[in-house]
Amino acid sequence: MSHYAADADIRGRADLDVVLRRFYTAAFADHRIGPFFTEIAGTDLEVHLPRITDFWERALFRGADYRRNAFAPHAALHSARAMTAADFGRWVQLWNATVDGLHRGPNAERAKAQGERIALALHKRLAGDGAPTAGEGRVGFVPLAALELRSVA
Ligand code: HEM
Numbered sequence: 001m002s003h004y005a006a007d008a009d010i011r012g013r014a015d016l017d018v019v020l021r022r023f024y025t026a027a028f029a030d031h032r033i034g035p036f037f038t039e040i041a042g043t044d045l046e047v048h049l050p051r052i053t054d055f056w057e058r059a060l061f062r063g064a065d066y067r068r069n070a071f072a073p074h075a076a077l078h079s080a081r082a083m084t085a086a087d088f089g090r091w092v093q094l095w096n097a098t099v100d101g102l103h104r105g106p107n108a109e110r111a112k113a114q115g116e117r118i119a120l121a122l123h124k125r126l127a128g129d130g131a132p133t134a135g136e137g138r139v140g141f142v143p144l145a146a147l148e149l150r151s152v153a
Helices: 013-029 034-041 045-061 071-080 085-102 106-130
Strands: none
Touching (some): 034 071, 085 106
């Protein structure tokens, strides 16, 4: 008896609301990437959530009118504190775990694939030559070395 339909796919904005609230709660609390939100950007989650929900609703369902510049805040963050492959690896890890914990299906797979693709694109654009390359057919590859597994203490 589950309190949530963990076996269902992501169907629309109401599901994204739940996914994103859970993801950003985990991201804010994360020792590696949390400080980008809490200390550097001073992000107000209640302001960020509707924007990021628009972003994802548009990315997955073409349903919202997101026209903001998603790159600019990351460029500002990166100049305040370098965002590394390990940081992006952690983002991807939290994103995949959050999606997998709540949903299963084609849209969930697309959400994970797009998250990793955008993480890689952001990292490449910010870090230039320091980013992993998309060579050897490994497009979308975030190196395993960038993933720091969370301890389950
Ligand atoms: C280590 C990785 C990342 C960190 C630390 C990070 C952090 C942040 C922060 C602090 C903001 C500014 C929020 C504010 O307005 O206060 C932001 C904005 C945003 N992030 Fe990220 N981010 C990361 C990766 C990603 C990835 C992979 C995506 C792809 C889905 C993404 C999507 C966005 C979008 C769309 C915005 C802009 C929201 C808006 O103002 O319209 N971020 N991010």
